[in-house]
Amino acid sequence: MKKTWIITIIFAILVSLLEATFFTLLPSPWLYIHPVIAFSVLLVVLNKPKEAFVFAALSGFILDLFAVSGGYFSIARLSLIIAFVIFLSQSLFTNRSIYATVSLVAIARVLDRIWITVGEVLKRVLFKSNLLVDPLSSTVIILVWDIAIVAIGFILLVFFTRRMKIKLSKDLNTYGG
Amino acid sequence: MLLRNKIGLFVLIGVLLISILKISGLLQPIEAAARVVLLPGAHFFAGIGFSVRDSLIGPPDLKFLKERNQELEARFVSMAVDYVKLRALEEENKSLSALIKFTQDSGFDYVPARIISRSSDPTNASVLIDKGAKDGVETGMAVVVGDGIFVGKITSLMQRVSIVTLISDRTSRVAAASVGRKNLLGLVEGRGNNVARLTLVPQGESLEPDDVIVTAGTEDKVPANLAIGLVNEVEGKPTDPFKNASLEPLAKTDSVDLVLILMPSALRSQ
Numbered sequence: 167m168k169k170t171w172i173i174t175i176i177f178a179i180l181v182s183l184l185e186a187t188f189f190t191l192l193p194s195p196w197l198y199i200h201p202v203i204a205f206s207v208l209l210v211v212l213n214k215p216k217e218a219f220v221f222a223a224l225s226g227f228i229l230d231l232f233a234v235s236g237g238y239f240s241i242a243r244l245s246l247i248i249a250f251v252i253f254l255s256q257s258l259f260t261n262r263s264i265y266a267t268v269s270l271v272a273i274a275r276v277l278d279r280i281w282i283t284v285g286e287v288l289k290r291v292l293f294k295s296n297l298l299v300d301p302l303s304s305t306v307i308i309l310v311w312d313i314a315i316v317a318i319g320f321i322l323l324v325f326f327t328r329r330m331k332i333k334l335s336k337d338l339n340t341y342g343g
Numbered sequence: 344m345l346l347r348n349k350i351g352l353f354v355l356i357g358v359l360l361i362s363i364l365k366i367s368g369l370l371q372p373i374e375a376a377a378r379v380v381l382l383p384g385a386h387f388f389a390g391i392g393f394s395v396r397d398s399l400i401g402p403p404d405l406k407f408l409k410e411r412n413q414e415l416e417a418r419f420v421s422m423a424v425d426y427v428k429l430r431a432l433e434e435e436n437k438s439l440s441a442l443i444k445f446t447q448d449s450g451f452d453y454v455p456a457r458i459i460s461r462s463s464d465p466t467n468a469s470v471l472i473d474k475g476a477k478d479g480v481e482t483g484m485a486v487v488v489g490d491g492i493f494v495g496k497i498t499s500l501m502q503r504v505s506i507v508t509l510i511s512d513r514t515s516r517v518a519a520a521s522v523g524r525k526n527l528l529g530l531v532e533g534r535g536n537n538v539a540r541l542t543l544v545p546q547g548e549s550l551e552p553d554d555v556i557v558t559a560g561t562e563d564k565v566p567a568n569l570a571i572g573l574v575n576e577v578e579g580k581p582t583d584p585f586k587n588a589s590l591e592p593l594a595k596t597d598s599v600d601l602v603l604i605l606m607p608s609a610l611r612s613q
Contacts, residue, residue, distance in 0.1 A: 231378050
């Protein structure tokens, strides 16, 4: 149990540093890889909601430390988004399929975009700052990368952990005979 | 259900508490300590990022190189005459400097800094560097690359890191002059996507393509005569009160990983 938490914390530090520094220095389209949300969703799908929440919160804290463009209060943003994703995974998208995983990451990314846009509008209204919203095309590219990461991650998890394989016992007679 | 509601409420309260702590600034000591611990990691990943970037970009297209070569050759010819005049002025300046000890009285220290992160939004041209208030950096200081080509100013300061807003950023405004002239010419404004423009140039001022635009020196911590860019095309009708020009920045900030922060001698830490 302790080992899981240590791995989660180390993984959060690595992934968030990659998102804050490494990927920002690459040219397009690699520049648009933002892996924190994608890996958080994978943890949710692995039925580790507490780890997913801590992963997101810690990653958000580190993203805020190295934020360049004004920061989007990532610790609150990611915590709330992943909390909502956890809620959805337990109430609406309860099946652990690749389709549910992709749906969850798409919802998370849309919420992320809404948060950032609302933040910029509020800054404009309250502080008369310039309205600096990413073009929609960049959010689409980020979402494509998210889907690629969760899809590949899901497939790898199925192969290596065998958690999501459905095994039917040979004794089970599904037709009641 | 009740347990889920309780957990949800706990999460909301936790996030609200952290938000209050952050806005009030009470989290700053923890953030500063965390940066100290994580900065080596950020350096490491930034170093790998620059190496991977170079290999991803690959060799430039031959057609592009040929066109660029022709364009640069044409520019070179037109600037050759200006170069001769400038050399003459430079010699004169050297003698004057020796007499009045100009460089000793108003010289600048350079603090080298490494870029560790960039904004991923192409309209927002800002970078994070690994020097902050603890290194004597102050908001508004000029940042240069290479042989003193101005690329931006420090706009946000923390203990160990700071944010540099580059001249192509949409919020960037720098007072500019033409090389060889002392008076303020106009304003260099960023337009995003590595583009900057010279605006608010009075109609009566002379402005030609290939003119070298430099900092005017009217801002506190930005010295004069730091090269910014070359005039590409002058725009505006003769009846307009002001004319504008598109600028080609002299420094390509996409591939830069090391910058220098100018620290005026009057502000040098004792």
